[in-house]
Amino acid sequence: MHSTAANAELALLVEVAGTPKPGNVDRERDLADLRFEQFLAGAVGARPGLDACCDPNFALGDGFERAVEGMAERADTNTQFGALLVLAPLVRAAATGELSRDRVREVVDGTTVADAAGFYRAFDHVDVFVGDPPEDAPDLDVRRGSDAVPAVEARDLTLADLMRDSADRDGVAAEWSRGFERTFAAGDRIATADGPLADRAADAFLALLAAEPDTLVAEKHGDDVARDVRERAADLHDATAGGGTDRDAVAAFAADLVDGGVNPGTTADLTAGALFVALERYGVDV
């Protein structure tokens, strides 16, 4: 049995290798401000934090913060913040029991105010990439980073509380609040599919993108753009469901997204989680 943290690191690596993943960095595409090898470095840098997420003596929020810190140091940018937020509770569940939806729900329900503080502190490590909050930003705006911790503590908010409050506008928070339904379902699909693991991950990415609007796209470009992207992904996914993959059409879609600066990053985050499920729960090979 491979180590849980190693499976999480490999999930990050295979996620970014999988191509085509329209709008995202993948083996065949860099973005203007994000290069493939920065994701490789980010995955290696996150490893000590992923190890900490395995250790029940470590607060989950601290493990997550450490993973983000190491990622940002190595990648010198924000490559995998969301993917690590997906992975942290999955890794903790796997390392301290089993990787089941019930066990992950227990991990989520067991989070504390200290975990919420770790989540906010994690933003300090990527703050130059996330931007400063406006002066009138709410107390709990994530751009405040650790400056928001007093407000979190005053309101006695756990990490699960924070995720529940963001679930309607953030696909990762939605997974936290709904027992990682989409992540596990995509992991099951990856595990039962055939072919190289990176190809299966790319297929899972397209299926996830076709099923629900990407919330990072919605946040940056509005709900209409996110809906359009979902519909176009769905058309492509339907067209390729018979087994044949129209790689040219997918590549054209990818090029259009990149031209528009549209980056479905949340869907990539869920894909990394799904790969971890496939590796850790089902022991798939690359």
Add this chain to the structure above:
Amino acid sequence: MHSTAANAELALLVEVAGTPKPGNVDRERDLADLRFEQFLAGAVGARPGLDACCDPNFALGDGFERAVEGMAERADTNTQFGALLVLAPLVRAAATGELSRDRVREVVDGTTVADAAGFYRAFDHVDVFVGDPPEDAPDLDVRRGSDAVPAVEARDLTLADLMRDSADRDGVAAEWSRGFERTFAAGDRIATADGPLADRAADAFLALLAAEPDTLVAEKHGDDVARDVRERAADLHDATAGGGTDRDAVAAFAADLVDGGVNPGTTADLTAGALFVALERYGVDV
């Protein structure tokens, strides 16, 4: 300061990402029986062994064997045996003193018969990919794997002795015997060059290939083919030395090598070592 084992793992990852690397798997090319993501998995799988190479309580040969075992389990093929043989003494030197040629020489000179036994046992983990030895193979044929250990012990051969005996026909053994001159020089070049690290690694690969015939090519295809490959690499390297890189010409060279089944793997192994030097000694970023 990043951990030494993490730098070694990242060196393996950036090595395989660097493109174009004519004749080898890289970000833009799989080979028929070797896929890119198998190298990602091999790097992750090698990590516990690389950690062991850092630990002076661990025999270096045992650390190397463990790295190869983990690599083969994860990749399900032989992706980075030679690169790990380059990295093992470099990692040990860095973790127990400093990453200098003098210190690496000390590590090499300090190897024992037990280290030699670990080297042979490592072949057991990749034996299905290396092939069986003919019945009349010499006692020390590496294809014998651990079956050769009694002969190693009877002759009181250290790992340094084995490398010295192979130095004229194996570019990795030559580095062991000559204080890793080419590896350090290439690492220095990578550290002082500009641009993304994976691009610098690909340039270093071409420079190494242009300088000396690749011994894996010589072993598989004969000295004439290895010489031809070196000359063609030298022409390309000269043509691009002015700063402009003729990526089309390099790509055409790569395609010819792949068509002929010519895989300059030893040169890739040295490139991984050079990347480790750049990361560990000079602290370069991706």
